[in-house]
Amino acid sequence: MKNLVKVERARLDWTQAQLAEELGVSRQTIHAIxxxxxxxxxxxxxxMAKLFNVTVExxxxxxxx
Amino acid sequence: MKNLVKVERARLDWTQAQLAEELGVSRQTIHAIxxxxxxxxxxxxxxMAKLFNVTVExxxxxxxx
DNA sequence: TCATAATGTAAAGTATTGTTTACTTTTAGT
DNA sequence: ACTAAAAGTAAACAATACTTTACATTATGA
Numbered sequence: 001m002k003n004l005v006k007v008e009r010a011r012l013d014w015t016q017a018q019l020a021e022e023l024g025v026s027r028q029t030i031h032a033i034x035x036x037x038x039x040x041x042x043x044x045x046x047x048m049a050k051l052f053n054v055t056v057e058x059x060x061x062x063x064x065x
Numbered sequence: 066m067k068n069l070v071k072v073e074r075a076r077l078d079w080t081q082a083q084l085a086e087e088l089g090v091s092r093q094t095i096h097a098i099x100x101x102x103x104x105x106x107x108x109x110x111x112x113m114a115k116l117f118n119v120t121v122e123x124x125x126x127x128x129x130x
Numbered sequence: 131t132c133a134t135a136a137t138g139t140a141a142a143g144t145a146t147t148g149t150t151t152a153c154t155t156t157t158a159g160t
Numbered sequence: 161a162c163t164a165a166a167a168g169t170a171a172a173c174a175a176t177a178c179t180t181t182a183c184a185t186t187a188t189g190a
Contacts, residue, residue, distance in 0.1 A: 042110035
C-alpha cells in the first residue's frame with residue numbers, strides 16, 4: 001500500500017489537524033495513514049479522495065500483493 | 066453506505082464463496098459487506114473494484130454521512 | 131533566538147473489521 | 161419431493177483501525 005495523502009494535503013496547504021477536522025477523525029489517524037501504519041476504511045478513503053478531488057485508486061494504490 | 070457487490074457478483078455469476086476465495090477473505094466477510102454489516106478496508110475495496118472492473122466509487126457509495 | 135505551530139512517536143484503550151465454526155433457510159436441479 | 165449448493169445468521173475470537181493523551185522533535189516566523 002502506498003498513498004498520496006501527504007502530497008495532496010500539501011497541494012491544498014492543509015495541516016494534518018485541518019484535514020483530520022475536515023474528515024471527522026483524529027490527527028493521529030491522518031498521521032498513521034500518511035505513514036502507512038494502516039489501511040483506512042473505504043468510507044474514509046472515499047471522503048478523502050472526494051476532498052482532494054481525485055479517485056480512491058489515485059489516492060491509494062496496492063503495490064505488491 | 067451502500068454498495069453494489071451483490072449486483073456485480075451476480076453479473077459475474079459468482080458465489081460468495083468464489084468471490085471470497087478470489088479476494089483471500091472468508092465467505093462471511095463477503096456476506097457482511099453485501100449486507101452492509103461493515104465498512105471494508107480500502108485495500109479490500111480496491112481489490113474488489115478491480116475484480117469487477119469498476120471504480121471504488123462506483124462500487125461503494127456514501128449516502129448520508 | 132524565542133515562541134509557536136506542525137509533525138513525529140508511543141502507549142493504553144475502544145470500536146470495528148475480519149475469521150472460524152456451526153447451524154438454519156433459501157434456491158435450483160433432478 | 162429430495163438433494164445439494166448457496167446464502168443467511170449468529171457468536172466467540174483475533175486483528176487492526178481509530179481515539180485519547182502526552183510528550184519530543186522539527187519547521188516557521190517575528
